[in-house]
Amino acid sequence: MQIFPHIVSIGSKKNNAIQLESFHESIADFIRIFSIIDGKYEWQIRDEQYQLYPGDTVLVLPGRRLSSIKGFLEIGTIAWVHLRVERLDKGDFIAGEWSSLSDSERFTIGNILLSNKPVIRSRTDETSRIFGVLRNELFNHEIGFHTRVNQLLDELLVMITRQLTKQGNPGRDFPKTFLQLEQKLRENLSHQWSVEEMAATVGMGTTLFNVKVKTYTGFTPTNYLINLRIAESIKLLRKPELNFTDIALDTGFYSSQHFSTTFKKLTGYTPSEFRKKGSADS
């Protein structure tokens, strides 16, 4: 595995007998992806309990606790890939340099994996198919296998990300989907959201996302986000202890200059005029 330092382990296991005390609680500093092939499992990931069935994919992120509720590995067959990723500050992570995804895609995927449930319920079992091909490539060493293995890992991450976001958004209720996004934007307004990232967060392609947001809200996604930033900044401007640079950065503007220009363009007031107006009213 020396040419794939990011692959910690790959394998499958058919468990025919119960061995008591065989499954201990563990925390790893890499991603553990399991595919349930056969049998029924009761696992606990962080503080949540999950019943797992064939076809399910389980995702245990770095630093997250995994244990079996019964303390042993149940009878059945599972396959796994353990994958090392680069940890960033604030607990998020991205796939390493082996990945051919772009920086922003890797970042978005990391965020989406962090903010969704760790289990994909699926009847198609894409995960175990990719696992199978991966194992063949690693065993056979055919021409191009080095590239092919890394491509398959990218494919695995992309597939899991798409399925996770689609699982939460079945494509029926746009207002509900959009509200989920709005809440994520508000929780992290200082982040430099791109339209691709906003769309991916709710499991949509950028083209459809742009059209739907425009029809539903009357704004392009970018303008909708600017409105949110300005609305939030108005609340912060009422707090005299905050300075303009902090307000600008907290609400996602590049600088206090960028904040000031955008604010003035929309309201007619500069932030400092607006703050004075507020204190003059009372």
Add this chain to the structure above:
Amino acid sequence: MDCIISIELGTNAVRVYAFDLKGATIAFAKGSYPTFHPYPDYSEQDPEQIFITMLYVLKNLLNEKIHSQKHKVVSICFSASMHSLLAVDKHGAPLGNVITWADSRGQKEARALQDSPMAEKIYGVTGTPIHPMSPLVKIVWLKNLQQDIFRQTEKFMSLKSYIIQQLTGACVIDHSLSSATGLLDIYKREWDTTALEYAGIQADQLPEPVPINYSPGKLLTQYRVSLGLPAATKILVGSSDGCFATLGAGVWDDYKATVTIEDSAAVRVVGTSVLIDKKQRLFNYILDDTHYVSGGPSNSGGIVFEWFAKQFGDFKDAYDLETCMEDLMTEASTVDPGSERLLFLPYLLGERAPIWNAHARGVFFGVNINHERKHFARAVIEGIMYQMYSIEKMLQEHRNIKQISVNGSFASIPFCIQLIADIFNLPVSASTNASSVSMGAYLLSATDIGVYKSIEDAARSVTLSQACKPNIHNNNIYTGYYSVFENLIGKLGPDFEALARL
């Protein structure tokens, strides 16, 4: 060309219309904002987001379609959803979000007031049914459960009051909206001392009640300059969406009623007298100096059919709800009236008039082995209309209604218009305007600058589509079903309560 701007601060979106002086729409734009439900009973909105959205939409519309065409804005008139409450501190800063009409956190407080001897007096004087929607009940909730916020509150405002204060500095509320707060004496048009006492507040903690054609003064200079408006542009406080929708539908005579169905719904009549309902089921809101709008609101409008479509419709393309609903509507229209003995009670969100039961829930009744999706689709639509009919029947106890005018996106669908005609057994006309609410705002503004002699003249100028006549054969069928519908509601009352207690 001179033009009139109407700004509707609706439940889900702000809609801005520009009219020429004859009432033709020359421009339209909308921007939506979300409603948050931090707990199931809560419905809140962000006041600054609404303000910024409104400003952005207005500015774009002016730049792209008004200034560029050299139109001159004569006046700007506002309307808003009823029953909103926003607590504001002594610096004018909101203490949290706006609590909307749909919020039902005050169920306990509403029940306590209903059970008190004050109920009859407060309902009689204020015209607002005692219900969690009422700002009076919301203030009592704050007093009981959020004492910090209650104590810090300098003013209890409506959303529209807040927006107008941002733009002009004035702290006012129009008579229509204030008559939907549960706090205004609708006869004297001043804050009612009994209601104030019950809420535990002083009159000066509320905005000043003013007539709907009152001008709160000019826009603050920066906003005016930024929007590119002339100094002479007049601001009118306007009315509530419900009162404007009734005016804009041209309903002025007491034999006419409007049926409005958007997400939620209402049946309303206009008159010079307040309708006294012993069972406290009706609202009486002030329209202008002499007229009241009376009626009953329903939670079970187009949102119920939307729910059905989202759950059971076919989505050929992701999120294409419009096509999905059209297809279901077409399917439904192939089923005979009565949906082959399938009935639906549409109370997915509890219900207001006429049953005023927050615990009421949806029911399919009479399902048999031959029923297909199309029968369910039709039953849902018929159920929404039976519910509308139950409100109209209640109004018939006070008025002899002979004609219906419908408006709102759901009621204006031709299939729905015919259903209303057949179920109500009355001729039904539809508004030809895109928005009856903004038409109402136009009529008020146009009267203010002398295009019409009076509001009454303005209302009579509204043209409606050719009336759709009821089909007697179908009406007979629906009458039979409606009596089962009514029986079911009566019988299920205790079970709705039992279900809520589980």
